[in-house]
Amino acid sequence: MRNEGIVELYAPRHTLIGKDSISKIPYFLRKVGAKKALVVTDAGLVKIGTVAKITDELQREGVPYALFDGVLPNPTIGIVEAALEVYRASGCDAIIAIGGGSPIDVAKAVSILCANGGDIRDYNGVNKSKKHGAAIIAVNTTAGTGSEVTRAYVVTDEQTKTKMLMVDTNCLAFLAIDDPMLMLGMPPALTAATGMDALTHAIEAYICNVHTPYTDALALQAIRLVAQSLRNAVNDGSNIRARTDMCWAEYMAGLAFSNAGLGLVHGIAHQLGGYYNIPHGLANAIMLPRVLEFNRPHCMDSLSRVAQALGEPCDHLSAHEASQKAIDAVRSLAADIQIPKLCETKFSMDDLDILAEHTLLDTATATNIVTPTADEVKTILAKTYFEGLVLQTLQQR
Ligand SMILES: [Fe+2]
Known part of the structure; x- marks a missing residue:
């Protein structure tokens, strides 16, 4: 059965696929006018050196950044709020998410919150935000989830133990990156x-x-x-x-x-x-x-x-x-x-x-x-x- 209605299509604004795509991150940050980026990732990717491959590029080009490496699988509201706190306290205006689904989900939540304010629970559902979020560069490190592409993210409410599914075009990535060099060690x-x-x-x-x-x-x-x-x-x-x-x-x-x-x-x-x-x-x-x-x-x-x-x-x-x-x-x-x-x-x-x-x-x-x-x-x-x-x-x- 085919969709015969009016079809709206979604994709990241830009995409880079191929060896050493991450070297273009500073160029795209300049393109979007970003002054400082928050790197959102998990401690495991810091430990195995994946994050350093990207932050080395930022340092080489003199791009200021802050690091939040507290993402865990099935990220919670608490993790989103902690990342948002670092984003605000460090004066960031863009986000570089590095990882599989979880860091990219947290980046989408932070992006929506810093542009729209309020509580992440306010955005549970479909297209609940009014303004486009802060620019996200979504760097995928596993060839599977597709979350660098999608307009959906999941945050767990630790109090009610429920998963909130947000579907929101305002969180689509400014740039999606699939660089096979980051996946060689998987x-x-x-x-x-x-x-x-x-x-x-x-x-x-x-x-x-x-x-x-x-x-x-x-x-x-x-x-x-x-x-x-x-x-x-x-x-x-x-x-x-x-x-x-x-x-x-x-x-x-x-x-x-x-x-x-x-x-x-x-x-x-x-x-x-x-x-x-x-x-x-x-x-x-x-x-x-x-x-x-x-x-x-x-x-x-x-x-x-x-x-x-x-x-x-x-x-x-x-x-x-x-x-x-x-x-x-x-x-x-x-x-x-x-x-x-x-x-x-x-x-x-x-x-x-x-x-x-x-x-x-x-x-x-x-x-x-x-x-x-x-x-x-x-x-x-x-x-x-x-x-x-x-x-x-x-x-x-
Ligand atoms: Fe899946």
């Missing part, structure tokens, strides 16, 4: 999980119920790039060509899903992340094949084209046969890059009811090609769990 397991997140974005955007010709083109090319390069990026982290392909794949998949929608894989993965802290990309990778099986009767033609994009020969196959090839190809990719099984995580069959209930309420589930029932979600989870258990038992023999 360990294989993280490369695998974030790469599968990108693949899931592309496949879900392609088969969701609000896709457009624009998002279709982006999604299919992202799927081709993942099929060509994810195994190589996992097996040889220093393969710059594979890393660059994955930068393109994650960026294009990010544009695809942020201009279309996601689906039930993300709807379930969000719960697995919330309940068991299973990393987001991993949760998607684990759920993707079974959810595609569930969706398959409603999107055989689309899945046939996904199979072709994944490199499967489908010339003489029916849509029925080719769509199954897409699922088989996803399964073999996940196996090749050693994605763990659901039974190897903290997931418990005892939680099926609550997981299914929350999956049905998740925003991502709303754009799935077919609306699932709670029983169907429970069946998908149970099949995924027992399938992993059987495979594990066979492998141990």
